[in-house]
Amino acid sequence: MGSDATRALAERPAHVPANLVQDFDFWTIANGVDDLHAAYSAVQKNALDIFWTPRNGGHWVATRADDIRRMQLDYKLFSHKEVRLPPVGPEQPLLIPVELDPPEHTPYRRILTQYLTPRAIAAMEDSVRKVTVETIEQLVPNGGCEFMSAFSQIIPIVVFFSLVDVPVSEKDELLALADAGLHGETAEAQWEAQLRMFEYLGRWVRKRREHPGKDLLSMMVNLEIDDELIEEAEAVSFAALVFFGGLDTVAAMMGFIALFLAEHPQHRRQLAERLDDKAFLKRAVEEFIRRHGLANTGRVITQDLEYNGIQFKAGDHILPANVFAGLDERRNPDPLAVDFDRVNGVHAAFGNGPHACPGAALARRELIIFLEEWLSRIPEFSLKPGTWPTMVSGSVNGLQSLELVW
Template sequence: MMNTGHLASRPAHVPAELVFDFDLYNLPGAAEDVQAAFAAFQQRAPDIFWTPHNGGHWVATRANDIVQMQLDHRHFSHNQIAVPAFPPGTPLVIPINLDPPEHTGYRRLLNQYMVPSAITKLEARVRQVAIDAIERLVPQGECEFIQDFSQVLPIDVFLSLVDLPIDAKKGLLPIAEQVTRGETQEIRVSGQAKMFEHLNDWVQSRRDNPGSDLLSQIVTWEIDGKRIGEAEAISYAAAIFFGGLDTVAGMSGFIALFLARNPGHRRQLAARLDDAAFMKNAVEELFRRHGLANTARLITEDLEFGGVQFKAGDLVLPANVFVGLDERINPDPLTVDFNREKPVHAIFGNGPHACPGATLARREIRIFLEEWLARIPDFSVKPGTTPVMSSGVVSGIQRLELVFS
């Protein structure tokens, strides 16, 4: 049965049997387990289906199709990555909304800045931020994990990369939340405009007096020997801030909730913190089970794909989360198994738009687990409280109260 509210009419090229009631921002069961809510659709719907929600769009649910779409930017463009599509005239977010070859020149800077050797230099800083945050919490015996840790470790490290004061996150975090999990398109579009405006003064200052930080490098970047323009610089900065302020913070929240609910897994990790190979695989398994990014693609021309007829202008949602939950490549996918031979996921995407911060994200999550479990090996969800979580362009946990001895 369809939910009430505005629904798009089924286009003539969409067979009636491929229509399913899927609303990215209001999935049944998402309040208890976001990823299991996605998996429920994966199990009962066709591999590719169409939903009338959020302007009407296709949804791809299987790993092979999703990876192929992520790799084929010629047919599946990044020009629109949200459902519903942002209105005409909405400024592009560079380089997220660009496809190769335009995307390539902007992306080159991030690739240089995020190489493993550069991340290794950051590791001491990441570890110290984690230790300081955790040791502040230990005497309290409880915390609100999102505010007290998720929005401290990755975000404080990110703000140091762009050379901004820690208290800058007070203005930035609500805007990032509005864009990624706003309840309506109007709220999300407004949030993007707010981010552009919020960054304007910082961007202007760094263009006039650049330093060696990442923000300075971005806003003064040269392509083919010419410095990018002011509007491009603000857009480029916004893309970096959206990624730096939300993704790892969201992942650490999902992982903390899982470990709070699963003491056996928690004890497994705590007992093998010094086993590098085991911890590496465990981090990948936690990523696999807790996918959170769900970006759309714009169909650029009529084509048949997976037995489905796409039309130019259609939107398709090849949500990353489905890859890790696909039982065709990950047997028993809702079960976390730290000894799984090869956890397969697409949490960082694939192809030219794969997340440039993947190495840093992996390092931050590993350090979080090492330092937290060394100091707080036993913790649980605070009795009488319920974690607050939601699905969206980037699914996340907004509140998670924990207690520990």
């Protein structure tokens, strides 16, 4: 991301010692790297556990799993009320419910957890599997594809549309807006795309408020708090967050998994030989999630405090980046290696505490179905010769393109 806020270096505050300063920009770490997560790992190994960077408005960075977990759990000291870095102005609406803390956050989250129950996810499995199989079987005769646009972005958006009862025929417009909103070249371009997304979703919000159904969107936008219907702007923000969360993260994880398997035939064949072993597949998916962390959301520190010898001031921003937790060699020996027999691998991919992702179980189910159906039909595949995927980093790490052949 290349905005003035990221290019300009913030002045070091008086309470930040010079020896705790390191130049780090999580929006540009992917530039020119072959392995995004190896780049994060290199930063982690060569940095202090917690340091301050002058990038993106100036903020702290936590690089170790134990600190990241503690900060994710303690929303009273490390608030979600400002998660975007660089910080946005007050004229831009809150991202609901991500930028709310309990108790304001609780009613919104309750809607999602009530809808995305294990029983509901199990009931969705047949439809998810059906669209997965249909998409793969259309690709098989082609001998290759651009994986992100032809597959990994398709499955999550079909699942989302099923949840909210929106026609799948509208997926192309939403995919374009989602990509621009998360990976635009500047903060301004991202925000412009997000505004267009809000305008698009606003039409559906109004329809569901006038004629509610039994779908998730109807439940979300007709939420009442203290016997008052939430405002339309809040409903639109809520819908946008669920859309972005369900689409980009799952698509990105599928991309990283497909890239890894294309480059590691032994792992690919090990999986293909054990597709009927449910416990093994669950363990493999968890290992992929640990190795390929995605989300980076900031926090704002709510009061002056000393933390592990560091003086934080109220209003300081900090990035306890989820990606670092899974790469921490203190908790995961040889963290860059993918080991399907790893036991109790530590990561923070879905967050912790009241802000933990309510769609985590659905995401895991989508990934397992992807592996089962893809590897049973395309067990041997590789990168298209002469290509390498374009990687992007930021609020959600991912791949912009991935050319596969078989």
